[in-house]
Amino acid sequence: MTRPATLIVVFLFVLYCTGNAVCATPGKMPTFESLEAAGATIGSVTIRVDDVFDTTSRKEDKPVFRWANRLHINTRESVIKSQLLFRGGDPVSQSLIAESARVLRRNRFFYDASIEVVRFENNVADIVVSARDNWTLMPEVSLSRGGGNTRYRYGLEEDNLLGTGSAVTISQGKDENRRSTDFLFSDTNLGRSWVSLDLRFRDSDDGQASRVRLVRPFFALGTKWSAGFDVFEDDREDLLFSRGEEVGRFRHDEDNAALWFGWSKGLVDNWVNRWTVGYVASDNRFDAPDDPAELVVVPRDRDLRYPYVRFERIENRFAVVNNLNQIERTEDVFLGTQMSLTLGVLADAFGADRKGGIFDADIRTSAGSPDDTLLTLSAGLDGRIESGDLANTRLAMSATYFRRLSPVRVFFARLSGVAGHELDLDQLLEFGGDSGLRGYPRAFGSGDSRVLLTLEQRLYTDWYPFRLFRVGAAAFFDVGRVWGRDATGLTDDRVLADAGIGLRLVSTRGNSNRVFHIDLAFPLRRDPQVDRVQLSIEAKRSF
Secondary structure: OOHHHHHHHHHHHHHHHHHHOOOOOOOOOOOHHHHHHOOOEEEEEEEEEEOOOOOOOOOOOOHHHHHHHHHOOOOOHHHHHOOOOOOOOOEOOHHHHHHHHHHHHOOOOEEEEEEEEEEEEOOEEEEEEEEEEOOOEEEEEEEEEEOOEEEEEEEEEEOOHHHOOOEEEEEEEEOOOOEEEEEEEEEOOHHHOOOEEEEEEEEEOOEEEEEEEEEEOOOOOOOOEEEEEEEEEEEEEEEEEEOOEEEEEEEEEEEEEEEEEEEEEEEEOOEEEEEEEEEEEEEEEEEOOOOOOOEOOOOOOEEEEEEEEEEEEEEOOEEEEOOOOOOOOOEEEEOOOEEEEEEEEEOHHHOOOOOEEEEEEEEEEEEEOOOOEEEEEEEEEEEEEEOOEEEEEEEEEEEEEEEEEEOOEEEEEEEEEEEEEOOOHHHOEEEOHHHOOOOOOOOOEEEOEEEEEEEEEEEEOOOOHHHOEEEEEEEEEEEEEEEOEOOOOOEOOOOEEEEEEEEEEEEOOOOOOOEEEEEEEEEOOOOOOOOOOEEEEEEEOOO
């Protein structure tokens, strides 16, 4: 080729690239951001559902893994399509594609999900949506021991029934309050729509409970409307504790119903504003137990019925990270600012047993980056106004700090506190194993205010036993105290602390929203009512 001809070809190539704003080099596809800037269009959308085990890999090409793949029913392509916020023929939107990936990764039946460009030509981008299935038929097992009490739960759960995305759980268990049998059915995309159905039933030795919840949520930042109703009934006995020991109980008959409708203009200038109006009926009736304990303290009945209005503002700011609250798994971390305000009116005209108002306000914001240092601050204020005075009011604040020391080591700290005023007797703040003080039994202390500091050194190992679990470890220290009187009128001004170590197990084939904690915690302040070692084995949502 002559030099003039070469220059002409180069000139035409540059002109083409400039006009399209995108030029993909061989073997490398353009980013969604550059495609959006070029005004590109989505072409074909291919759905790919990978098996639980990758038998094309030598490490997973085992008879037992091949057998498991054959037994497992893969997620149906229609389930994935129903959760995408884009279709073929739409203009490329980097925000909608990133949010679609986040929506898919929220499903417990996927270990991971991604969206990629596989072909770009004539300003049209062909896309592949990939998801790797989890093994979703799993036993549910949890066990903890502390303060002379053993808590356990066992059962069977299926998070992706016949590949439809529906979840069914049947379990039995025991804690300080009751023995119970529970049944759960849920589907977040009922009939391939954005409607979510949640059914729950519990039969226990102290009563029964049921819940029906049907919602079309604000499923994405650009969603324009939401609506739903929620009906909950629960008849049970609640326990009162003082220094970790049961001191009384009372019957609690709770009937709640809520109906709401919300609207929004969607995502505008990287922010979302949402309005919701609704009506809540919350009837709580209390009585002495069938078999009275030594102390019979019964809270005052509450019949709260009120219309309300809610405003919410959310910033579109997320990051994709690894090894933060999970182990070797893609995590979507919210880094923006979110705030909300809810106001309701209590009056005879609405059926309430008192006059006044309901309020609930909260705000959350973050600074930094999860790749280095991340600080998240949150604050909330909720309660009631009755005859001009505050009732059952709580001011909660927290600061959460992550410092990445290496790809496999993270220092974690959280300082949280709640200040309560005129709390209802059944709403007293408990302080113990269930609220972060791992070296002590549940409700070792209670009152109307509390503060807790947790320090934790986390280690994310590359140990991958049997290609089934990712393993992590933690060394932790907890310290805090509670203020105010408990149910017996006693106060406890002691500062309590514990230290301990624990293992963290994340299944790479089962429910990936759970982290199994195996903790040994040692109370640093001795008490004859507290065991020297607290052992707990339970599933939580994060590290």
